Amino acid sequence: MMNLGPNFAQSRFNLHSQMINNNLRKLKIYPQQRAALVALRKWFNAPDKDKTALVVLPTGAGKSGVAALAPFVLNATRVxxxxxxEIITKQLIADFNGSLSPEKQSFYEAREMLSLDEISFFIEPGLAQLKSLTNTALVPLFRSRNLIIANAHKFGSHSNVNIEQIPNDLFDTVIVDEAHHYPAETWKRIIDHFQAASRRIFLTATPYRKSGPIFDDVATINEQRQKYVAYEVSRQECVLGGLIRGLEFLERGLLNEANEETRVIEIAQAIQQKLAEHDQIDSTIRHQAMVLTHTITEATMVKDIYNNLFPPINGQKKPAVTYVGQDNGSNLIEFKKGNRCVMVVCGKALEGFDCNRVSVCAILRNVQPASKVLFPQFVGRCVRKASDNDPVTATVISHAFHRQRANFDNLDKLADAGVDPEDD
Incomplete structure (x- = not known):
């Protein structure tokens, strides 16, 4: 057991660490998850490694499971x-705490690691910090829990929190989800503040931002790989291993089609056709689509056109909704429940969104080739398998006018340079 200072008391991560490590080979988790956890354990036990480790896993390959098990594997105390x-915060608190959350089982229950009777004695009760608080309220609250999951912007320059007043040794382990955000000012300020943490784990599917690597002390992706990457697996390896769906690209329309409504309708027809095909291939679920636009105005326009074209759900409900990160989440809830078949988004409103019924991603905008994060992050929404034997190949649909074939062809290529204009 580590020598705990005044900020630390034994957690359930400590209590069950040996049991998890002893049974890691037997757990019903993806091989890549197991390999990543073993790599993290080896990384932080090595005296010559940096205390920051980067794990690169494609969307759908189990980053959340790695996050949920890493504190046990690493014998963490305060995380x-x-x-x-907030979407990802809620998803992760459900992965960690599950039955304490109304949304879904914990990762541990879903992977049949423990019985329902055992789970309440195993999980470390977490706090999902969704409200902005002052330091006076926040520090005692943080001290009261061994697991805190928080949206970075709750510590941002527009919040009521002065991060300098939070003890920088309050946590021994910091896990950074969607870590390609790290160079952004708010993220860097938070994570660098907790430098005293003995372990910092960065998780992402896209280990680059703006002109190259995430970390500013290396010049290229290859240098970043050598210094920081504890584990990395490619999208193609995960497809071949049966962990995520394969991808196909479908282009519709004419390159010079100037009429926006015509483009929207042509893509809508292609979505309808593909969803029907997917439902035929796997009739156990109703497949869904997500559509990427550029602005809120465009998203609303596309939604209205789709609601006139698509048949109602269950004879009543309109089939399409928007989610632009500014509503109360009711549209998102309806979509996740399967009560809508199309979700129209703009920008990165649903980065990290987890819904395995989504099998079609359609793009109704020109995502620039230099946007090395936006394209793969959005396309990743449709590759998560609905079951271990999911037979569906996910489909990316775009209009020829938006010239997205090159982005698809380059999906698995990591560039060492270039500016990502969409990532801010």
Whole structure:
């Protein structure tokens, strides 16, 4: 057991660490998850490694499971998980705490690691910090829990928190989800503040931002790989291993089609056709689509056109909704429940969104080739398998006018340079 200072008392991560490590080979988790956890344990036990480790896993390959098990594998005591959005914060608190959350089982229950009777004695009760608080309220609250999951912007320059007043040794382990955000000012300020943490784990599917690597003390992706990457697996390896769906690209329309409504309708027809095909291939679920636009105005326009084209759900409900990160989440809830078949988004409103019924991603905008994060992050929404034997190949649909084939062809290529204009 580590020598605990005044900020630390034994956690359930400590209590069950040996049991998890002893049974790691037997757990019903993806091989890549197991390999990543073993790599992290080896990394932080090595005296010559940096105390920051980067794990690169494609969307759908189990980053959340790695986050949920890493504190046990590493014998952590007090854990801070930083996320980019309330959506991901809620998803992660469900992965960690499950039955304490109304949304879904915990990761541990879903992977049949423990019985329902055992789970309440195993999980470390976490706090999902969704409200902005002052330091006076926040520090005692943080001290009261061994697991805090928080949206980065709750510590941002527009919040009521002065991060300098939070003890920088309050956590021994910091997990950074969607870590490609790290160079952004708010993220860097938070994570660098907790430098005293003995372990910092960065998780992402896209280990680059703006002109190259995430970390500013290396010049290229290859240098970043050598210094920081504890574990990395490619999208193609995960497809071949049966962990995520394969991808196909479908282009519709004419390159010079100037009429926006015509483009929207042509893509809508292609979505309808593909969803019907996917439902035929796997009739156990109703498949869904997500559509990427550029602005809120465009998203609303696309939604209205789709609601006139698509048949109602269950004879009543309109089939399409928007989610632009500014509503109360009711549209998102309806979509996740399967009560809508199309979700129209703009920008990165649903980065990290987890819904395995989504099998089609359609793009109704020109995502620039230099946007090395936006394209793969959005396309990743449709590759998560609905079951271990999911037979569906996910489909990316775009109009020829938006010239997205090159982005798809380059999906698995990591560039060492270039500016990502969409990542701010």
């Amino acid at each position: 801070l998980v930083i996320t980019p959005s």
